[in-house]
Amino acid sequence: xxxxxxxxxxxxxxxxxxxxxxxxxxxxxxxxxxxxxxxxxxxxxxxxxxxxxxxxxxxxxxxxxxxxxxxxxxxxxxxxxxxxxxxxxxxxxxxxxxxxxxxxxxxxxxxxxxxxxxxxxxxxxxxxxxxxxxxxxxxxxxxxxxxxxxxxxxxxxxxxxxxxxxxxxxxxxxxxxxxxxxxxxxxxxxxxxxxxxxxxxxxxxxxxxxxxxxxxxxxxxxxxxxxxxxxxxxxxxxxxxxxxxxxxxxxxxxxxxxxxxxxxxxxxxxxxxxxxxxxxxxxxxxxxxxxxxxxxxxxxxxxxxxxxxxxxxxxxxxxxxxxxx
Numbered sequence: 001x002x003x004x005x006x007x008x009x010x011x012x013x014x015x016x017x018x019x020x021x022x023x024x025x026x027x028x029x030x031x032x033x034x035x036x037x038x039x040x041x042x043x044x045x046x047x048x049x050x051x052x053x054x055x056x057x058x059x060x061x062x063x064x065x066x067x068x069x070x071x072x073x074x075x076x077x078x079x080x081x082x083x084x085x086x087x088x089x090x091x092x093x094x095x096x097x098x099x100x101x102x103x104x105x106x107x108x109x110x111x112x113x114x115x116x117x118x119x120x121x122x123x124x125x126x127x128x129x130x131x132x133x134x135x136x137x138x139x140x141x142x143x144x145x146x147x148x149x150x151x152x153x154x155x156x157x158x159x160x161x162x163x164x165x166x167x168x169x170x171x172x173x174x175x176x177x178x179x180x181x182x183x184x185x186x187x188x189x190x191x192x193x194x195x196x197x198x199x200x201x202x203x204x205x206x207x208x209x210x211x212x213x214x215x216x217x218x219x220x221x222x223x224x225x226x227x228x229x230x231x232x233x234x235x236x237x238x239x240x241x242x243x244x245x246x247x248x249x250x251x252x253x254x255x256x257x258x259x260x261x262x263x264x265x266x267x268x269x270x271x272x273x274x275x276x277x278x279x280x281x282x283x284x285x286x287x288x289x290x291x292x293x294x295x296x297x298x299x300x301x302x303x304x305x306x307x308x309x310x311x312x313x314x315x316x317x318x319x320x321x322x323x324x325x
Contacts, residue, residue: 006069008033008082008161009054009190015301016215018051023049025215033160036183036192037062038202041212046173047195048088050212051165054193055085059079065208068160081110084154084190088165098129098149109157123152124255128181144175149181155157155190162192168201180205203309211316219316227307230315231256233259234278235305236288239271241298245275256284271300 009031016024017093024046031037041047052058052067065072067079093101099120106116124130127148133141138149147167154162164307167183168176176198184205186192196202202209203223211219219226248261257280264273278284285302292299307315 003069004033005249007031007066008035010064010066010069011050011054012064014050014065015061016053016055017061018045021217022215024053024060027215027217028045028063028213029210029217029220031193033191034188035208036187036194038209039193039195039212040199040202040204040209041195042317045212045317046215048147048165051085051087051163051193051195055083055163056080065075075205082160084157084159084162086150086154086162086164086167088169088195089102090150092138092149094137096138097135098123098138098141099135099211101149105173106156111157116171119158119264121155126155126185128178132280135300142175144178147171147175148182155186158190160191162186163172164192164194164196166196167194168196168198176201187318190323199309199313209309211313213317215297217230219312223309226312226316230312231307234280234284235307236276236278236284236302237264237273237305238276238288238302239267239273239300240292241300242296243272244295244297245274246275251276251288251291253312254289254294257282271298275305284314293321311314 004264007030011030012028015022020135023127039047039050040116049058053060054067054072056079058070059073068082070079072079080126081225101111101117102123104122106120111119119131124134127150129145133145136147141149151167168179172177173182180201183192183194187222194206196204208220209221209226218275247263248258251258257278259277259279261274261276264275275286285304288302289299
């Protein structure tokens with residue numbers, strides 16, 4: 001059992017090169033026990049390289065990585081005992097039945113006797129495989145169910161750390177939601193680090209995110225913190241029945257701090273849609289409602305538009321790209 005006072009994952013000054021190409025450039029981060037962390041980056045940013053090093057499948061050139069205090073470089077087998085790993089291209093034997101495969105994998109992971117049957121039954125129930133896929137050949141399963149088998153395999157030995165590399169790749173929206181719910185159910189029970197391009201799903205199931213670009217960590221933290229750091233402006237949209245001649249001047253003269261106010265478009269039903277951008281951290285929704293109503297513009301709605309994780313990702317990776325050209 002891992003010591004709860006030691007980080008589940010600790011990476012210090014990790015560097016990896018392929019010839020002249022530097023895949024990882026002196027990166028450092030930690031993941032605490034029970035956290036679910038999204039590990040994000042564009043293609044070629046260094047995500048999969050990091051995952052492979054953490055899993056003991058690849059050696060770094062310099063720096064260190066440890067799992068529950070066990071150094072991966074000097075004791076890969078010891079570190080792997082704490083890990084459940086689901087690679088991007090989930091390799092499964094297509095000619096085995098689901099329950100047979102999981103029982104085989106449980107034995108390889110050190111489970112014995114009745115514990116194999118118990119644990120296989122538990123993960124099949126957790127991953128919703130028991131009802132529809134228990135005795136099916138893996139080759140006859142949909143992509144979504146194969147991903148569930150991969151996750152069931154990863155959590156089979158009740159590891160302290162689960163590493164998932166693109167667990168929702170190639171899935172349809174319904175399958176993605178099912179996998180997201182499954183990942184969320186692990187919160188507090190296991191430490192999970194997930195690499196994914198499906199940013200909306202990462203936003204919904206993780207405690208915080210780490211963004212890597214060109215082999216360097218460019219952002220790390222909870223999403224509200226990253227919003228304030230990379231996109232400090234707050235945006236409100238509001239629609240009115242009557243066009244406002246000079247909306248910025250009108251709102252500023254009535255105490256609404258504005259960086260900009262612009263009309264986005266006229267809707268099909270005749271309403272005018274405006275967007276207001278402000279650096280103020282004050283919640284301005286009620287003030288906007290009162291001020292616009294005072295002008296008898298026929299206010300229909302006011303909406304605060306918080307930046308999505310995709311917006312943060314684009315801002316963080318573009319900023320570093322701009323700094324390097």
